[in-house]
Amino acid sequence: MLNRRHLLAAPLALPLAAGAQTARARTLRFMPQAALAVLDPVFNPSTIITTHGFCVWDTLYGADRQMRPLPQMAQGHAISADGLEWRITLREGLRFHDGEPVRGRDCVASIRRWAMRDNFGLALMRAVAELDAPDDATIRFRLRRPFPALADALAKPGSSPCFMMPERFASLPADRPLGVDAMIGSGPWRFIAGDYVQGSRAAYARNEAYVPREEPAEAMTGGKRVHFDRLELVWIPDGGTAAAALRTGEVDWVEYPLPDLVPVLQRDRNIRTQVYDPNGFLGFLRFNHLHPPFNDVRVRRAIRDMLVQPDFMQAVALPGDWQECHSMFPCGLPGAMEFPAAPRGAAALDRARAALREAGYNGEPIIHINPSDFPAVTQQGRVTVEAMRAIGLNMQPVESDWATILARRANRNAPAQGGWHLHNTNAPAATIANPAVSFVIRMNGAQAWPGWPEDPQVEAEVSAWLEAADAEGQAGAMRRLQEKAWDSVPIAPTGLFRLRTAFRADLSGVLQAPSPMLWNLRRG
Numbered sequence: 001m002l003n004r005r006h007l008l009a010a011p012l013a014l015p016l017a018a019g020a021q022t023a024r025a026r027t028l029r030f031m032p033q034a035a036l037a038v039l040d041p042v043f044n045p046s047t048i049i050t051t052h053g054f055c056v057w058d059t060l061y062g063a064d065r066q067m068r069p070l071p072q073m074a075q076g077h078a079i080s081a082d083g084l085e086w087r088i089t090l091r092e093g094l095r096f097h098d099g100e101p102v103r104g105r106d107c108v109a110s111i112r113r114w115a116m117r118d119n120f121g122l123a124l125m126r127a128v129a130e131l132d133a134p135d136d137a138t139i140r141f142r143l144r145r146p147f148p149a150l151a152d153a154l155a156k157p158g159s160s161p162c163f164m165m166p167e168r169f170a171s172l173p174a175d176r177p178l179g180v181d182a183m184i185g186s187g188p189w190r191f192i193a194g195d196y197v198q199g200s201r202a203a204y205a206r207n208e209a210y211v212p213r214e215e216p217a218e219a220m221t222g223g224k225r226v227h228f229d230r231l232e233l234v235w236i237p238d239g240g241t242a243a244a245a246l247r248t249g250e251v252d253w254v255e256y257p258l259p260d261l262v263p264v265l266q267r268d269r270n271i272r273t274q275v276y277d278p279n280g281f282l283g284f285l286r287f288n289h290l291h292p293p294f295n296d297v298r299v300r301r302a303i304r305d306m307l308v309q310p311d312f313m314q315a316v317a318l319p320g321d322w323q324e325c326h327s328m329f330p331c332g333l334p335g336a337m338e339f340p341a342a343p344r345g346a347a348a349l350d351r352a353r354a355a356l357r358e359a360g361y362n363g364e365p366i367i368h369i370n371p372s373d374f375p376a377v378t379q380q381g382r383v384t385v386e387a388m389r390a391i392g393l394n395m396q397p398v399e400s401d402w403a404t405i406l407a408r409r410a411n412r413n414a415p416a417q418g419g420w421h422l423h424n425t426n427a428p429a430a431t432i433a434n435p436a437v438s439f440v441i442r443m444n445g446a447q448a449w450p451g452w453p454e455d456p457q458v459e460a461e462v463s464a465w466l467e468a469a470d471a472e473g474q475a476g477a478m479r480r481l482q483e484k485a486w487d488s489v490p491i492a493p494t495g496l497f498r499l500r501t502a503f504r505a506d507l508s509g510v511l512q513a514p515s516p517m518l519w520n521l522r523r524g
Helices: 005-009 018-025 048-055 104-115 121-127 150-153 237-249 259-266 296-303 309-313 347-356 375-390 402-409 456-465 472-486
Strands: 028-031 061-062 067-071 072-080 087-089 128-134 138-143 189-192 199-204 228-233 271-275 280-286 365-371 392-401 422-428 491-497 500-504
Touching: 018 028, 028 087, 048 189, 048 199, 048 228, 061 150, 061 402, 067 072, 072 500, 087 237, 104 138, 121 128, 121 456, 138 309, 150 347, 150 402, 237 259, 237 500, 259 271, 259 280, 259 365, 259 500, 280 296, 280 365, 280 456, 296 347, 296 472, 309 375, 347 375, 365 375, 375 422, 392 402
Parallel strands: 028 228, 365 392, 365 422
Antiparallel strands: 061 067, 072 087, 087 138, 128 138, 189 199, 199 228, 271 500, 280 422, 280 491
């Protein structure tokens, strides 16, 4: 079996015939961070599905790099003097891929389906007295109380964005994933159902009917101009093989090359690398709060205080591309509080062992689920397993492909009956930047992100932040929220890191954003 260095030294592929060269030049081949095994971004808001979502669907508002909501499908909106009515007007000429116009009622159904599973959406709908479409070009919100962040909710950049779908699909239950037949949106790319191979390959054709906005593209906003005829998402499980395919030109863009291969790629004049998102990613260990021993807050606190963040960061990022971050929000973003790091070492390990004894832990198997094909997560998971064994936990790591891990992560059963105790992951900073968008901070039990933490005090401060009348009130709620969440420990942060993305040097227009923006790209 070839090792990575052999793969990177592999000779170039044989030249293509003239017709094949032309077709290849008009095709953008992208290797994402994980396999695309689920297609519904409402049912499962992981980053790869959100990437697919932004190709197929569009949003009423988009978030720019400063997280400001700007009109996207919307032409604009009007708010009543008392703040209790919003009227959003659609841009002219919006059409779904099947040729049907985008109507107000499609958007109303899409917002309702999204809000069933998204915490920001849930918060919004609690403030809504009535949501309807007075005509085909208008969406109307009648509110019980002012909700100034309404546009922010509709512009949410990830986990999960509020994509606009045809009413017939948006009316389907949100607790069951949409299938290939429902991949009809109004976005810049059309999904090619016949070319989809679950967990391996997806293909899209340029949406000839798409009318981009006039503004320059920036993150999720502006003109989404497509300059290729075809887009292919190609999953290559081995990082060395993916890097070799990039060097030979078999793929144009690798979302996350393995960190140890980045220096090799940087020496290749045919490859360019850049920081994927300057705001970075917050890595963290997620506890299952439903089952012992991690339903005991003493255990969660002790583990949070024993994790050595550099061990995790050095496993996934290059020197200079990471920092310690003892916070519930990504460090460096507005309002994020950093808490003093507890002393690590032998004393911290002893505290963790004592907490486990006090919680009644007696050597039961601890199930840690970890994707084997997601490098930015895989290596952190392996560091966790070794750290947990050091405090006496009987670790039983379960590694599998990303799709299988996602399915198990959603299982609320006891770990011995198909559930889990621990898993590692990360989130783009912009997707967890404040209490409204962060799935990490929410502790609303059965409605929370997998792990299902529950703390009414934390939830009360989230509501206080959303409902604050002024900046001072919001700042106070933000501070109290972080203090309570740090004490309740929904997650244990493992550090903030910046990943580098790599693409062919003749590919221009690569945007920096929380997830890949597969438009604004040209060859040459």
